[in-house]
Amino acid sequence: MKAQLQVTVLSAKLKENKKTWFGPSPYVEVAVDGQSKRTEKCNNTHSPKWKQAVTVIVTPVSKLIFRVWSHQTLKADILLGMAMLEIKESLKANDLKLCEVVQTLQLCSDRDSRDVVGDLSVCLDGMQVDPETLATAEREHAALPNGNARQNGDTGNRSSRDTSPSSDSEEWVIVPNGHPANGTGSPSRSPGGSNALRPPRPARAPPPTPHRPTASPTSSSSSSPSELSEAPASDGSSQASASGCLNQQDDSAAASTSTSTAATATAAATAATAAAAATAATAAATSQTAAGPKPATSASAAPASAVPATTAPRITPINNGPLPQGWEQRADQNGRVYFVDHIEKRTTWERPDPLPSGWERRVDPMGRVYYVDHITRTTTWQRPTQESVRNYEEWQHQRNQLQGAMQQFNQRFIYGLQDQLAATANKEFDPLGPLPHGWEKRTDTNGRVYFVHHPTRTTQWEDPRTQGLLNDKPLPEGWEMRFTVDGIPYFVDHNRRTTTYIDPRTGKSSLENGPQITYVRDFKAKVLYFRFWCQQLSMPQHIKINVSRKTLFEDSFQQIMSFHPQDLRRRLWIIFPGEEGLDYGGVAREWFFLLSHEVLNPMYCLFEYAGKDNYCLQINPASYINPDHLKYFKFIGRFIAMALFHGKFIDTGFSLPFYKRILNKPLALKDLESIDPEFYNSLIWIKDNNIEECGLEMFFSVDKEILGEVTTHELKPDGGNVQVTEENKEEYIRLVAEWRLSRGVEEQTQAFFEGFNEVLPQQYLQYFDAKELEVMLCGMQEIDLVDWQRNAIYRHYARSSKQILWFWQFVKEMDNEKRMRLLQFVTGTCRLPVGGFADLMGSNGPQKFCIEKVGKENWLPRSHTCFNRLDLPPYKSYEQMKEKLMFAIEETEGFGQE
Structure with a gap:
């Protein structure tokens, strides 16, 4: 019984407070069933006008709660x-239909409900x-x-679409024009003002109680069976569009095909006019058995051509x-053509297409229709179309490509060529010769080589042949040789409690000849694997973010925090008001770059430089002087996660210990060296010297x-009383x-990761x-000019x-x-991916740097950041080109400028 409701917050009139010089900066929070949406703020006004629409999932008994807040910069919002608005009462007052219903609500104080502080106008x-x-x-x-309690608790955590086969309630879906239709076929009013009814369904006798089938094909689906019923809706331009309404009824309403097609057609002809608004029958929800297919629950849209209700000519279909x-094929009382499926007992506006090649339609013993794919040997309840088969083939092709990339990622590689790895694994080409007696060479699941000593039943990473060469001369007393996780040998001096890569026997570093077994993961494979999971987590459609360049930080903070976190995984559509740029990737790149420069600015006291000579950033312990600093850190966590998720670059980086915190990796003493070398050296001095002889008088407390x-x-x-x-x-x-x-920085770090996760x-x-x-x-x-030239392409120009x-x-003189x-002028960012200019990304994937011949010699150069393209006019001299390019690079800001 859930539906999608569009709530438009129009305006408000607030009681003026004569004690303050300036008006509030109000915004509205809309809360219902565990959901919360926010509008933008209006600055310094008692009569704000938002006209901003938010979409929420509600039930007929939900309650909308509107809270009007005043945004504060240096303290908590007021x-x-x-x-509060009960949807049930609004439905009863408007004939159970909310179609652009404007209501004015009284705003009451949170302390006293009788204290009216203004009114709020909303549209449902x-x-x-x-x-x-x-x-x-x-x-x-x-x-x-x-x-x-049930409504506000459980409803917010449940899915917006309940597909339980045993549910007795009807489910709600939304037709494309924003108006929902339910399972009873109630007409929904279109924006044009006319009502669009469902096509009449053929009348039939009450179906018998279903029984368990005895023989049925094996199904590849795992959802509960249900049928489709279409609900076409008309608009003012004589076009009706509908979204299939998925209805689930009691088991007693199961479909049956015991009556003949002719009898059904005759009964339907007599009852067509009386049942013009009736709904299509739905199939019973039955559990899957070994002998019966279990189809996937879905709904199909059924748009059809329609004429206004005032005329009733009979429309001839285009496809005869x-x-x-x-x-x-039939026509309703308004002359609109619809189609009746006598086997599945349903109607639709769309003309049915023949089955794709390799598909067959069958009926099981219970009279239910299913479809057999003889190519893949699978069955489904849903009728296949040419488009669905094509989409499935494309999806299967992409999945095979991703599986190949994942398989490549899960492998480890030795430095050098893969064929060298295969050669060393073969004893015939092994330069070290055969293994000693009792030893065996194996490979673990990650591709790393290890050695098994069967007499002692032990395993080790080190090759016993190279280990024997080292052990010809024993290590000095108090020394021990160990190996890193990558197989690099290092030496531990237990006398001085130090470690080194220099062999005390030879005086040579173990890094000179390279590690014995050094493995690396392909970074590109890691990134590809990460992008694969980001694609799996991504949401359909896009979200619009309107920001001004003058108030970029505050506008971005308000809008990003007003979105649900999962909405931030949608494709971003950044809009700078007053600019004509269309965001196909380039505007978003510039937004990430500019906003990161703002939010990570140490002048806001949220971050500070890691050291005097280190311009990497770390969290500022004094950020608490801003009372809302935790909200800002949560916002920055969301922003950094969005940059990683969408593959965009930021301006300034963090310190290495902060990156290790993001990766959930433990911090060590060595990490101090990168942010505070003096403090690190003092701790190393304490570690290497006898502090009791120096008389330092240190205690387990710090200032x-x-x-x-x-x-x-x-x-x-x-x-403070324990001496070191x-x-x-x-x-x-x-x-x-x-x-x-x-x-x-504990609280700040926790808030950052709360937004990040x-x-x-x-x-x-x-x-x-x-x-x-x-x-x-x-x-x-760093920009490599040779790589830039090698990966540049030209249009209407030659090299x-x-x-x-x-x-x-x-460029060479720069x-x-x-x-x-x-x-940055051409691509929207001044950073390059790891692969250099060869890996530049455009709106639809890889897009190399392009120079195109456009315009006249008196024009300025133009850039298309979404496509990494520079429009370079045919200038007559080098000095003219240099002057125009420098002016465009240094003086231009924004999009759509000529």
């Missing part, structure tokens, strides 16, 4: 007033029910011990070919200063390092390391054209900063 559209459905919903709601067996305020933090309980000695200094170093890496769960990044994550988020800044030669001469400005 609740101005709230109002796109919902229609019948009396039986409303009565059923009221009974179910009244039968609950606490209806409101023969109909499939069991179908009949920190934030905004001039010095506070003391105890590293362990009663740490030679025995416990390892614990002291570990605790100090942990404190230094997370001091004063809402859009992109962290487990999807587990295959990357910190450096790879940085490259994937920030791209590469030897004088304008092209002048252009590359101009420094790297100006080259980045030129790249």
